[in-house]
Amino acid sequence: MSQLSVNHLLGIKYLTPDDIDLILETAKHFKEVINRPIKKVPSLRDITIANIFFENSTRTKLSFELAQKRLSADVISFSAAQSSVKKGETLIDTVNNILAMKVDMVVMRHAHAGAAHFLSQNVNATIINAGDGAHEHPTQALLDSFTIKEKLGSVAGKKVVIVGDILHSRVALSNIFALQMQGAEVRVCGPKTLIPKHIDSLNVKVETNLRKALEWCDVANMLRVQNERLDVSYFPSTREYAMQYGLTKELLDSLNKEIVIMHPGPINRGVEITSDIADSKQSVILEQVENGVAVRMAVIYLLASKIK
Amino acid sequence: MNQKVLLTKQDIDSILHRLACQLIEKHHNFSESVIIGLQPRGVYLANRIKNILENEYQIKNIDLGFLDITFFRDDFRRNEKSIEASETQIDFLVENKNVIFIDDVIFTGRSVASALNAIQSFGRPKTIELLTLIDRKFCRHLPIQPDYSGKSIDATITDKVKVYWKENADEDQVFLITN
Numbered sequence: 001m002s003q004l005s006v007n008h009l010l011g012i013k014y015l016t017p018d019d020i021d022l023i024l025e026t027a028k029h030f031k032e033v034i035n036r037p038i039k040k041v042p043s044l045r046d047i048t049i050a051n052i053f054f055e056n057s058t059r060t061k062l063s064f065e066l067a068q069k070r071l072s073a074d075v076i077s078f079s080a081a082q083s084s085v086k087k088g089e090t091l092i093d094t095v096n097n098i099l100a101m102k103v104d105m106v107v108m109r110h111a112h113a114g115a116a117h118f119l120s121q122n123v124n125a126t127i128i129n130a131g132d133g134a135h136e137h138p139t140q141a142l143l144d145s146f147t148i149k150e151k152l153g154s155v156a157g158k159k160v161v162i163v164g165d166i167l168h169s170r171v172a173l174s175n176i177f178a179l180q181m182q183g184a185e186v187r188v189c190g191p192k193t194l195i196p197k198h199i200d201s202l203n204v205k206v207e208t209n210l211r212k213a214l215e216w217c218d219v220a221n222m223l224r225v226q227n228e229r230l231d232v233s234y235f236p237s238t239r240e241y242a243m244q245y246g247l248t249k250e251l252l253d254s255l256n257k258e259i260v261i262m263h264p265g266p267i268n269r270g271v272e273i274t275s276d277i278a279d280s281k282q283s284v285i286l287e288q289v290e291n292g293v294a295v296r297m298a299v300i301y302l303l304a305s306k307i308k
Numbered sequence: 309m310n311q312k313v314l315l316t317k318q319d320i321d322s323i324l325h326r327l328a329c330q331l332i333e334k335h336h337n338f339s340e341s342v343i344i345g346l347q348p349r350g351v352y353l354a355n356r357i358k359n360i361l362e363n364e365y366q367i368k369n370i371d372l373g374f375l376d377i378t379f380f381r382d383d384f385r386r387n388e389k390s391i392e393a394s395e396t397q398i399d400f401l402v403e404n405k406n407v408i409f410i411d412d413v414i415f416t417g418r419s420v421a422s423a424l425n426a427i428q429s430f431g432r433p434k435t436i437e438l439l440t441l442i443d444r445k446f447c448r449h450l451p452i453q454p455d456y457s458g459k460s461i462d463a464t465i466t467d468k469v470k471v472y473w474k475e476n477a478d479e480d481q482v483f484l485i486t487n
Contacts, residue, residue, distance in 0.1 A: 002391075026392070026393060029376070029378075029393040029396070030379075032395075033429075036430060037430060038429040038430075039429075040429070041380060042380060043379045043380075046385075301391070304384075307385060308385070
């Protein structure tokens with residue numbers, strides 16, 4: 001019987017290629033489920049899940065909640081802003097208090113890299129990392145792979161460029177791990193100030209010219225400039241960034257091929273991507289959102305099957 | 309371990325024709341009826357029945373779908389059964405239709421109970437019936453019986469019934485394996 005090799009989803013780097021295959025294959029079935037007239041299955045009716053978000057999130061939180069509800073799990077959600085964390089409670093105490101209410105699984109987003117890993121070692125529940133600092137965002141990478149597979153038939157052999165703020169991006173790191181594990185070639189593109197120093201150690205080439213990167217790739221994943229994480233100035237101005245690294249219709253039309261455009265959202269329209277591109281046929285941004293629910297259902301379902 | 313042939317290729321052939329005729333008696337031209345093969349093993353039988361109805365009894369345009377019940381099982385996390393799903397493919401409405409579930413073997417009845425839940429996601433059928441090739445009597449956990457059955461057998465709970473189709477094996481055959 002196929003099962004995941006892990007008991008928590010802390011990051012893509014802890015998964016095997018077989019784990020990714022199993023998750024994407026299961027997600028395919030859940031995508032069919034969420035397109036039925038009645039979009040709900042009873043699998044997790046005896047499982048309770050807590051969504052703990054110490055950082056702001058709209059689509060990830062909604063997507064997780066919807067995935068959990070489609071699986072019939074009981075769901076409680078809380079945001080740090082309204083919690084006792086503000087009163088000085090530690091992470092372990094906060095989570096253990098929630099678990100004392102008989103919660104089986106915790107989905108957590110946290111500003112610090114390694115928070116999900118730390119939690120998995122210290123509390124008795126299944127942990128899903130919904131983003132930890134600039135470290136990993138595994139479900140985003142899985143839904144990106146699912147979308148590429150759906151659009152292009154496979155991930156293996158595809159050329160994917162990740163454009164933008166790589167330095168602060170957990171989406172970039174998880175995507176690099178996931179894509180490489182499935183046999184894709186990955187490059188990153190952005191201003192040198194926003195490329196991590198040790199990117200070479202991940203076997204990823206750097207391209208600072210957007211046109212060259214686009215001419216090379218089959219898929220371009222356009223990342224948002226994370227203004228909230230930019231503690232110092234990494235580029236002269238937003239306008240200059242948009243001129244150098246913003247994807248425009250003119251640039252896309254000038255390529256002699258059609259590439260797939262992805263974006264994990266939220267979009268800064270007119271900065272990393274123009275509105276006409278975001279809403280064009282080449283863009284799979286809304287498919288990514290739809291697939292996010294199916295992929296998260298798969299992850300939760302597969303991890304829940306291991307709860308005894 | 310002892311293996312005994314329950315049904316030969318010829319037996320299966322005549323049973324499938326008999327089952328097809330029983331369906332015609334009840335469902336006539338199938339204008340208000342649909343066939344749903346239960347994944348994974350009911351699919352072969354459902355395809356066979358549909359082919360016989362279409363090719364030998366000239367009943368055309370029968371709606372055939374496949375239903376996977378993995379996500380509706382009542383034993384999730386309770387045993388070592390596979391959690392991997394198969395494809396569900398129902399490209400028509402079951403609302404107010406007469407649905408015929410087809411599976412190769414009915415044993416405890418739990419899979420059929422899950423299928424009864426799962427089909428509700430596609431609408432509210434007018435009626436639901438069950439057709440199976442083998443009915444393992446005296447093993448039921450739930451009050452569910454087939455409406456059409458190829459062969460009823462008395463088997464103990466530890467016995468196994470193996471159904472082979474020429475699509476996935478050399479030829480059509482059913483075996484009873486006893487300890």
